[in-house]
Amino acid sequence: MELTAETKYQLLLQISHKIRDTLDLDEILNHLLDMVQSVIDYDAAGIFVLNEELVHPPYEQPRDLIASVVWRGFDQRPPGADPMLSLGKGIIGHVIRTGESVVITDVRLDSRYVEGRKGTLSEITVPIVRGDRATGALNLESDKAAAYNDRDVEILRFFADAAAISIEKAMLHRQILEKERVEEQLSVAQDVQSRLLPDKSPNVPGYDIDGTCISTYEVGGDYFDYIRLPNDRIGIIVADVSGKGIPAALMMAAFRALLRTQARSDAGPAHIANTLNRLLPDFTGMEDFVTSTYGVLNPLDGRFTYVNCGHNPPMLIRADSSTESLKVGGPLLSILEDVSYDAFEVTLAPGDMLLLYTDGVVDVAAKEGEEFGVERLKEVVCRSLELPVKEIIGEIVRITQDFCGSKSYHDDFTLVLIRRKQLTAA
Secondary structure, eight states: OOOOHHHHHHHHHHHHHHHTTTTOOOHHHHHHHHHHHSSSOEEEEEEEEGGEEEEEEEOOOSSSSSEEEEEEEOOOOOTTTOHHHHHHHHHHHHHHHHHEEEEEEEEGTTOOOOOOTTTEEEEEEEEEETEEEEEEEEEESSSSSSOOOOHHHHHHHHHHHHHHHHHHHHHHHHHHHHHHHHHHHHHHHHHHHHHHSSSOOOTTTTTEEEEEEOOOSSSOOOEEEEEOOOHHHHHHHHEEEEEEHHHHHHHHHHHHHHHHHHEEEETOHHHHHHHHHHHGGGGTTOOOOEEEEEEEEEEETTEEEEEEEEEOEEEEEETSOOEEEOOOOBBBBTTSSSSOOEEEEEOOOTTTTEEOOHHHHHBBTTTTBBBOOHHHHHHHHTTTTOOHHHHHHHHHHHHHHHHHSSSOOOOOOEEEEEEOOOOOOO
């Protein structure tokens, strides 16, 4: 067959027609082998690609150096038993390594040949090129000696180019599918994590309490919670796990489970912190840590007994707009073994508020690099004292987003605001 410009044009039309409605790699390459046989006869054929060039899910570990993307007429062998696929030996491996086409008139006389099927006498192999290197090969074998010549090389190279384009197209499609799969899993993870956070504010007579958590990514390492305790008390936690994304979210889930188990035993905040510091290393890496403020609110007298583990100091806002940072506390959790945490106490008088927050709230940065900071946070809260706590939190979110010029944050953003309501006249 003479590969004239007209012939190439007709072949391209046929190839386009065959593969235009599919993105399945095997189907595309099988169509190409069908068309190759219409112009060059063969008894066995294959399109082989280096395994590293194919898109594999992270959990799939290819065992062979070369993947048999599609092949026909070859003897089937157990995985790992084919030296051509597992080690890249033979004519196909040679062509991929060197990028040169090979025509063998009698395979019995070529030391490079590795038997892939009984009956083969001649072979032709051309490289499949992506960019500036060979990443695969198109191979034909015949039971006749001297079945192929240099003219067949030209024709087969034309199909190898088509194969390269088709592989690229199908691999891009695989990448899109893999991305969609990851996004779907992240969506599920986001839904699961959202169920680990409170879905509504606690109903505590005489108090207005609310919180929010805005993750930088689909999932994150910030955590807040309300835990019902005996005698109408309520445990309140704000925590920040080191790192971001899925690793931080997994660690946060472990922290939450440990905290809730300890809190429901009705142990005090200091005892809980000491226990968590001892248990957390079993769930974390050498450099992972957690910062947190955990306290127990007694609604009857407004006492908030708390322990701070390397976390941002809670902000106490009195009814007269004076503020205080509660700076006492201990080191972060899961790093130091020989430490002992102590509990501290603050009393909320009617009209007072207590703000617990993660560093993502005050570390919000403007485009010029300036951070939002604690002072601006105080200003927002103090000029919003007349608002319900939910609306105050909304103001903090709005103003910090305006400050950084974005609806998203570079770090997870979490806060809880507790107000003891003013006494009403009888």
